[in-house]
Amino acid sequence: MRSTIVSLLSLFISCFILMLGNGLINILLPVRMQLELMSTDTIGLVLSLYFVGMLAGSVISKSLISRAGHIRMFAGSIALAAVSILVCSLYADPVLWGAMRILIGFCNACAYTAMESWLNGASTKDTRGKILAFYNAVILGATFAGQFLINIASPTEAILFVLSGIILCLAVIPMSWSRHRGPEVTETVSMSIVALFRRSPLGVVACFTSGIVYAAVFNLIPLFASHYGIEGFDLSIYVGSATLGAFLLQFPVGYLSDRFDRRSVLLMALLLSSAVGFSIQLLADLEMFVAMSVATAISAGIIACTYPLSISETFDKLKQSEMVSAMGSLILAFSIGGMIGPYSISLLMGLFGSQTLYYQVGVVQLILAAFVVLRMRIRPALPAEDQENFVMQSGAVPASVELDPRIEYTEATMPLSPEVRTAVEIAESDPGTAVRMAKTMVQAKPEQGVDIVAEVAKVEGVDPLRLYESMLDVVPDQILEITSAMVKATPELGYELVRKLAESNPDDVVAVAAEIGRISPELRVDMARVAVESAPESALEVAEYYAQVMGDEYGAVRPADREDDTSDQAAAELVSQLSELAPEQTLDVASAIVEAVPDSAATVAAEVASNLYERQADLSDSGPETAETAITESSAESEMIANTGDESWQQDAVDLVTRLAEVAPKQAIDIGVAVVEAQPDVAVAVATEYASTISDRQSELAEADSETSVQDQGYTETIGVSDDNPEKNSVAAEAAELVSRLSDAVPEQGVDIGVAVAEALPEAAVAVATGYANALSERQSDDENDSEAVNIEIQAEWETSVDNQGDGTEQTARLEVAQEAAELVSRLADAMPEQAVDIGAAVVDALPESASDVVEALEGSDQVQSSDLVSDLDKNKRQD
Structure with a gap:
């Protein structure tokens, strides 16, 4: 940062001198107009006209810079401002002073634009905020000091006007003598x-x-x-x-x-x-x-x-x-x-x-x-x-858009040097000889090799890959910088260019690919792919690097930008590519990415689950010989996918859910649901393993931060949890939510899921039953709403028959829901007979229409018969 400030010292000196003069003018004009006995409203009008010129200058200044360049435009504007203040010393006329006030405002706006554009060209994403702060400090410090210059002479004399003009003219000198070039200005x-x-x-x-x-x-x-x-x-x-x-x-x-x-x-x-x-x-x-x-x-x-x-x-x-x-x-x-x-x-x-x-x-x-x-x-x-x-x-100055660190950073485009312009002109006139010409020019001017190659690569008709190969021979010591520059110039060839780098500089390819992916997110997947292809053992290293980058980017996403944020899809795509190239590191890669971008957990889980299943299916289809070869070639991979049986795949899914839930505990249920939706046949295995980890995870969350507990008060009330133990409430609530979410994803396995979770967590059996019954009730309501919407769309002449059919369909749906609820109660009662009464009562409370089926399901239970549940339900049934 200090070196950047030092390199811009001439500009800051010009800025300080300019604002020193403006500080004097800002206090001199109102004082002199009052001494000239101008009315208050006249003084106010003259001073207001400054902003008319300021507005006009902010609109026109960029086109003036494009035409004349930064230094000439700055020098011309300040010279004109000096003339305007000197004219004010000739006649104390409000009309003249108003016109000059407009001119000063216009000139200042042009000068500010030139300085800020120059500063933008010299700043980076990391330094522009500090440069803006220093720039504002210089402006306010000079304005403050300039106000004291009014004490040098009497405001009634012309001396202070002349002094203001001299100061403004002096402001031109440091910037005019600078060797720096300002960037190209974009509208x-x-x-x-x-x-x-x-x-x-x-x-x-x-x-x-x-x-x-x-x-x-x-x-x-x-x-x-x-x-x-x-x-x-x-x-x-x-x-x-x-x-x-x-x-x-x-x-x-x-x-x-x-x-x-x-x-x-x-x-x-x-x-x-x-x-x-x-x-x-x-x-x-x-x-x-x-x-x-x-x-x-x-x-x-x-x-x-x-x-x-x-x-x-x-x-x-x-x-x-x-x-x-x-x-x-x-x-x-x-x-x-x-x-x-x-x-x-x-x-x-x-x-x-x-x-x-x-x-x-x-x-x-x-x-x-x-x-x-x-x-x-x-x-x-x-x-x-x-x-x-x-x-x-x-x-005092228009806001600097380019220097504001909140604005999306765009690297300033600097004017081409004469040598680079010559190379581009030759390449445009004869693309066939462009590679030889660029090779000759780079040999003569190696310090400009990166700029020459980057610009020539953009010329239509030039073969960038051939150009790149020639640079490998001419300037091998600059090949890393040339690679980055050419990828920026021709991003569509990024993969091929870095692949060629991998052939000549295999030790550097991972670092270069990672850096290019950091700067250009759209190339991140390609860069990760080429890095892992050239060094498969680097998959986790690449994943961790990009995970940190993506985590920083994700944390910086603004609320207004969240609807357009695609971090989860980008994370899933990156994991998919890396796992394809290094399957034995799939879970490690996925964990690293999800830990950095937790909200991508469900998307990554679904993508990895699909990839694992497809890879296993491919091995299975290829026959036992291929599977045996796979085992021989990679013992690590064989542990994950070589065994093509259902047990192996279910274990892979369980391991995936467990690993991702460890790094993103708040998204644990979303992860489980995503895996089950991708491959429904693992639902029970996932539910069983997940349920066994709920207690430990809730304890860890409670210790870390009580507010991060999965327990949701509103949800616990809906499932009837009223225990005074918060941790137990949290476990029951999460278990019930798990069953509800998974049964929605794979309703045909809902009862099996509920029983599996209840067996893993017997203390949550009643909450599981209630949550499942609530899910059944919601599903029934959704089906009825869908049926009603279909009936409305049927033509009028079929209204009666369709309504009758709808009623029959609705009754059938209710019967199926009641039977499913009864089946759950029956199986939970067999597994946990001591809780049969509570389970049956919870389900009937949530689904009253299931009372008869629940009674029938529980009639064989001794514990149920010894309670008042069956008689109460029978009584309710007879009343109905």
Whole structure:
């Protein structure tokens, strides 16, 4: 990071000098206009026009950079800004000054765009946030220092105007002498402000309002100070306190906004700022200058924080791919507010006096606070951990889109060097000789070999694979960098290129493939495949590397992007490819991926289950000789898939569920259901093994964090769990949910599943019976709803016959449900006769229509006969 700052030192010096001049101009103009006895509303109008130029410059600046380049555009803009301020020294005319104010705003916007684009070209994904923070610190520090330059001479003289022009001209020199090249500028399409308002009403309104109050306070504060006779060095101190507050307050406000509901923080900040602002006039009347300056720093600091808070609030509601286009509309909203603020507030100050500045601003803040309360009532709060991070932004300059670390990172495209441009032109004119030409040029300029090869590979008609082979001979020491560059240039050939690397540099292929997959997620599966093909023993290593990468990516997925997130499919595809190439490491690979991306557990489990079954089926179809060969070739693989019997496959499925449940315990049931849905014939085996691990897993979860227990209070109530032991409740609830979910997946094995789980967990037998009965009841309701929907679609002339048929179908379905419930009760009663009464009662409570069948199923049980259950059920049956 330090080396990056040092390399950009000339740019930061130019930025500091530019803002030093702007700091002087921002305080000089309102003071001089007041000395010229211009009316308050005229002063406000002239100052508002700055944002008109700022908005125009932000729209046109990128096209100017594309035409003239960064340095020339920056130099031309600053020279024109110097001319405009020097013109202001000639005539104190509000119309002239208004025109020059527009010009200064335009020039500054162009200069800011040039600097920020340059910074973006020099930053990386990891450093751009720090560079943005340093950039904002330079801006605010220079603005603060520039306000003290007004004490060099009297504002009534032309000296300060000339000094401002000199400072602006000096800002051109460091950047003009720099050897760095700025990146190519790309145009972006802005999201409609109406569309943005629909997505985040509060963000847009807060951004617009922040433009009003920010521009009003930081432009009209000299008029307020003049009313109380604050001038000279005291004026610089007072105005500087507002700028200092704008810098310092961003740290605590940002800290709070990242840890609490951002809207609540914004509401409290607005109320505090307005309350403190209302006190400033009282402190000024009491001539308490220090207290007045501190209060101004607090109020102005919060006002400055409203802008970055509004950006963060808006980003909370957007997909990451929408942030860049939304930023243009946010800048527009802020600029419109900036145009309105100084003039509208100056009109009120003309009516009620300059001392009422903070009263007017406070009222605007209270209106925004009321809107915040309204939005808090309409839309629930986003969890604090899901909110976008607060990023320091200065209202003095347009938000830097490229440098904002919340924006999806796109590597800046740098202009081609003369040598690379020549190579591309030759390749375009004669693709047949492009490889020989590139080979010659790289031999002559090896330091530009990577750039030359990457650009020539993009030319239509050039054979990238042949070009790559030639580079293996010419610059073998750069082949790793060339491989990465060529894969980025021709991603469709990524697999073939890395395969060729594997032939020449087998020791490096795993590292290169892993790094390419990290940078380009769309190539991740291909890179994993080529890495494991060249080094099969590296399958787990590759899986663990990508698991860490995917885990980091998954953790960074924003709430608004979750509907488009495909992490589970990507994880399953990666596991599928690796397990195909290294089947003996399938479970290890799957466990590593699921541990990093827990929400992919079910998808990965289903994919692995299908692959294991297909592989076993292939071995079985190929006959015992092939299976024997498989055993001979790989003893590890034989343990998993060589035995083609049903027992082996069931054990594989059980092992899969057990391993994945260990690394993703919260998704344990989803894992079991996914495996059973993929291969229904393993349902009972999976249920039995899973049930045997429930108690241990619940104990571990309870010890780790009581809130992570699988027990769900609402669910335990539905299955009748009322034991005072929380852990026992959790075990029973999970067992019941397991039976319910698995019986839904394979209803034909539902009773077997229920009995298997109850035998593994006798203490959960009643909960299992209740859960199964509830599942039967829900299934019956779904069938009845489906039947009713079908009947509605039948033509009118068949209505009577279809209704009768529907009634018969419905009665048949109910009879089957009752019989299935009775079968469950009968089998559970045989397995656990001491709980037969409770089991029967639980099922009848959940499915009253099964009472007769349950009675018949239990009539042979001595324990049931000795209880009142049968007589009670018979009595209910006769009443029915």
